[in-house]
Amino acid sequence: MSPTTYAKALNTALRDALTEDPDVLVLGEDVGALGGVFRITDGLTRDFGEDRCVDTPLAEAGIAGFAVGLAMQGFRPVVEMQFDAFGYPAFEQVVSHIAKMRNRTRSALPMPITIRIPYAGGIGGVEHHCDSSEGYYVHTPGLHVVTPATPADAYSLLREAIASDDPVVFMEPKSQYYAKAELELPTRTEPIGQAAVRREGADVTLVTYGPQVAAALKAAEVAAAEEDWDVEVVDLRSLVPFDDATVEASVRKTGRAVVLAEAQGFAGMGAEIAARVQERCFHSLAAPVLRVTGLDIPYPPPKLEHTHLPGIDRILDTIARLQWDDEPDLTHAPQEVSA
Amino acid sequence: MSDITELLPCPEPVQLLAADGSAVDPGEQARARGYAMPAPEDLLAVWRGMVVGRRFDAQATALTKQGRLAVYPSSRGQDACQVAPVLALDEQDWLFPTYRDSMALVTHGIDPVEVLTLLRGDWHCGYDPRATRTAPQCTPLATQAVHAAGAAHGLTRRGTDGIALCLIGDGATSEGDFHEGLNFAAVFEAPAVFLVQNNKYAISVPLAKQTKAPALAYKGVGYGVRSEQVDGNDPAAMLAVMREAYAHARSGHGPVLVEAHTYRMEAHTNADDATRYRTADEVDEWTGQDPIVRLQAYLVQQGHLDDHRIQEVRDEADDLAADLRTRMNAEPTVEPLELFDHVYDRPTPQLLEQREMVRSELDSHVTQQEMESAR
Numbered sequence: 275m276s277p278t279t280y281a282k283a284l285n286t287a288l289r290d291a292l293t294e295d296p297d298v299l300v301l302g303e304d305v306g307a308l309g310g311v312f313r314i315t316d317g318l319t320r321d322f323g324e325d326r327c328v329d330t331p332l333a334e335a336g337i338a339g340f341a342v343g344l345a346m347q348g349f350r351p352v353v354e355m356q357f358d359a360f361g362y363p364a365f366e367q368v369v370s371h372i373a374k375m376r377n378r379t380r381s382a383l384p385m386p387i388t389i390r391i392p393y394a395g396g397i398g399g400v401e402h403h404c405d406s407s408e409g410y411y412v413h414t415p416g417l418h419v420v421t422p423a424t425p426a427d428a429y430s431l432l433r434e435a436i437a438s439d440d441p442v443v444f445m446e447p448k449s450q451y452y453a454k455a456e457l458e459l460p461t462r463t464e465p466i467g468q469a470a471v472r473r474e475g476a477d478v479t480l481v482t483y484g485p486q487v488a489a490a491l492k493a494a495e496v497a498a499a500e501e502d503w504d505v506e507v508v509d510l511r512s513l514v515p516f517d518d519a520t521v522e523a524s525v526r527k528t529g530r531a532v533v534l535a536e537a538q539g540f541a542g543m544g545a546e547i548a549a550r551v552q553e554r555c556f557h558s559l560a561a562p563v564l565r566v567t568g569l570d571i572p573y574p575p576p577k578l579e580h581t582h583l584p585g586i587d588r589i590l591d592t593i594a595r596l597q598w599d600d601e602p603d604l605t606h607a608p609q610e611v612s613a
Numbered sequence: 614m615s616d617i618t619e620l621l622p623c624p625e626p627v628q629l630l631a632a633d634g635s636a637v638d639p640g641e642q643a644r645a646r647g648y649a650m651p652a653p654e655d656l657l658a659v660w661r662g663m664v665v666g667r668r669f670d671a672q673a674t675a676l677t678k679q680g681r682l683a684v685y686p687s688s689r690g691q692d693a694c695q696v697a698p699v700l701a702l703d704e705q706d707w708l709f710p711t712y713r714d715s716m717a718l719v720t721h722g723i724d725p726v727e728v729l730t731l732l733r734g735d736w737h738c739g740y741d742p743r744a745t746r747t748a749p750q751c752t753p754l755a756t757q758a759v760h761a762a763g764a765a766h767g768l769t770r771r772g773t774d775g776i777a778l779c780l781i782g783d784g785a786t787s788e789g790d791f792h793e794g795l796n797f798a799a800v801f802e803a804p805a806v807f808l809v810q811n812n813k814y815a816i817s818v819p820l821a822k823q824t825k826a827p828a829l830a831y832k833g834v835g836y837g838v839r840s841e842q843v844d845g846n847d848p849a850a851m852l853a854v855m856r857e858a859y860a861h862a863r864s865g866h867g868p869v870l871v872e873a874h875t876y877r878m879e880a881h882t883n884a885d886d887a888t889r890y891r892t893a894d895e896v897d898e899w900t901g902q903d904p905i906v907r908l909q910a911y912l913v914q915q916g917h918l919d920d921h922r923i924q925e926v927r928d929e930a931d932d933l934a935a936d937l938r939t940r941m942n943a944e945p946t947v948e949p950l951e952l953f954d955h956v957y958d959r960p961t962p963q964l965l966e967q968r969e970m971v972r973s974e975l976d977s978h979v980t981q982q983e984m985e986s987a988r
Binding site for chain 2: 330331333335336338339340341342343344345346347348349363366367370371374375376377378379380381382383384415416418438439440467514515516518519
């Protein structure tokens with residue numbers, strides 16, 4: 275075992291996919307000699323040739339649409355949008371073609387395209403470099419949307435995304451690129467569509483994903499040390515398909531739920547999670563499902579981003595509002611809770 | 614960098630047949646590019662395709678008036694642009710059509726009922742794109758330009774000499790994807806041919822409000838794309854120019870942009886009122902440019918076509934229309950549960966729940982009907 279960064283895990287996943295399947299192509303801006311602005315494609319052009327790891331013109335709709343044409347010829351394009359907000363020019367191609375082509379053609383033309391998007395903030399980025407854009411993609415039928423929070427998931431989910439016959443929007447939290455884990459690659463974790471319980475707890479479920487998983491785990495440690503709350507942390511990993519079963523089992527066990535998302539809260543992924551939890555676990559809940567999200571503002575300038583980002587204090591303050599004086603009705607809890 | 618004179622279109626739209634059907638000299642640059650009068654059998658095939666295609670188009674318009682189609686965008690008047698480029702394709706080539714290119718799809722050999730599935734409304738794309746090597750008809754504007762560039766590049770990567778033909782309208786040349794498609798195709802030297810059917814209107818907006826370019830064909834030059842303009846109502850010139858464009862792309866010289874100057878004789882669709890934005894005089898003027906009349910006159914003059922053959926092809930076209938009428942008058946069956954079959958390779962748990970809800974609604978509906986009929 276050796277310490278492996280999230281970025282290195284992604285690079286290795288791309289490398290292994292290129293090695294194993296000649297139909298896999300990597301396309302994007304600066305993915306060639308430079309190795310991408312975050313170095314995720316480092317060395318791929320050198321080792322696989324500029325024919326397999328391809329620098330494209332600087333036009334995101336063009337990149338996405340070009341991938342559609344290649345997918346029609348049986349290729350598996352992996353395209354990189356350099357930053358979240360720079361993916362917006364490709365929106366029409368993603369939503370109207372990549373997402374819908376299988377449906378329009380009664381499955382005759384599937385779109386095995388992976389769209390990698392470095393997203394979210396916490397890195398001191400200037401405007402248009404820190405958006406949490408997942409809400410636009412999860413709202414679009416036909417797309418899978420995944421967001422790994424650990425180096426092992428970064429590798430495993432990317433391999434699975436590339437092998438998928440459906441388009442996958444692969445959202446990489448930039449703040450986690452240099453997170454490390456003891457890891458041997460290749461590795462395989464839970465499949466797309468399955469959430470993971472990152473920390474077991476008895477009192478409250480913190481449902482989160484992507485860049486906020488690390489914050490959730492830190493908050494859980496503080497909560498245990500200072501408040502005597504035993505927080506369970508569920509990392510969704512996959513936003514579409516959504517793992518209702520794991521979330522539901524956890525909330526039925528703890529009786530309280532907080533949804534944590536970095537994105538602005540209004541009508542976002544966090545709202546969907548909160549709605550699903552109350553629809554499914556109403557009688558197990560001792561308190562309303564609360565959300566901790568980014569503010570409903572355009573992503574702030576670097577010196578103000580700490581005000582916007584859900585931090586440990588805001589998470590703990592929210593947990594504190596879960597009506598702790600009332601006892602939850604746990605008679606609806608599952609008979610056996612898997613470890 | 615290419616020599617710019619190699620990229621520039623001919624100064625005037627290439628013409629081989631005048632409106633009265635007489636052969637004309639296309640000019641020095643056109644001759645140098647190899648545009649010559651095609652062989653009689655090729656022209657006869659284009660003529661036949663146009664007669665059948667126009668009959669199909671008229672039948673589809675009639676079906677719309679009868680309520681069988683939700684809407685139909687006619688391509689009458691653009692018949693030469695619809696037929697000659699498609700007939701010149703090879704078997705391994707791919708076609709990227711828009712909603713106005715139904716006639717081109719019928720010419721391509723796709724079952725007319727499958728062509729009209731989109732507009733009848735029982736599914737989106739009615740034909741199998743892989744089997745027919747034809748992308749779904751594109752209703753978002755110009756997005757198919759980048760698909761064609763990618764597909765053309767893919768055909769080359771696969772080691773074939775296939776090309777991609779992208780059909781596009783004059784209005785869509787204002788869209789960003791048109792430019793990105795041209796640029797990507799050029800940078801990757803992809804064998805894509807972009808045919809702009811400049812029918813003078815984007816629904817109601819005339820070309821003058823769309824561009825200040827001297828001709829749309831000049832838009833290729835900035836991308837290093839070989840460009841050409843042609844009289845889109847001259848079937849002989851259309852065939853000659855497209856063949857040369859395909860040969861250029863197929864031989865690894867990169868994409869070609871062709872602008873065909875033509876005219877949309879009908880309104881945008883049956884739901885449009887063209888009298889609000891163009892004059893009857895203008896339409897009359899273009900009636901005199903009819904591509905079928907023009908080619909038929911030439912073929913008759915040259916002794917390649919007689920009344921007997923003309924009648925034969927008209928009968929063939931009527932038969933196709935009658936068959937289409939009969940089949941389109943049968944109410945299509947739709948299966949609500951199929952809505953869940955093609956969203957993903959495997960439906961998500963959430964879709965399975967919704968499918969179950971719809972299934973039970975359908976079951977209870979059937980039970981209710983059975984009870985009512987039992988009474």
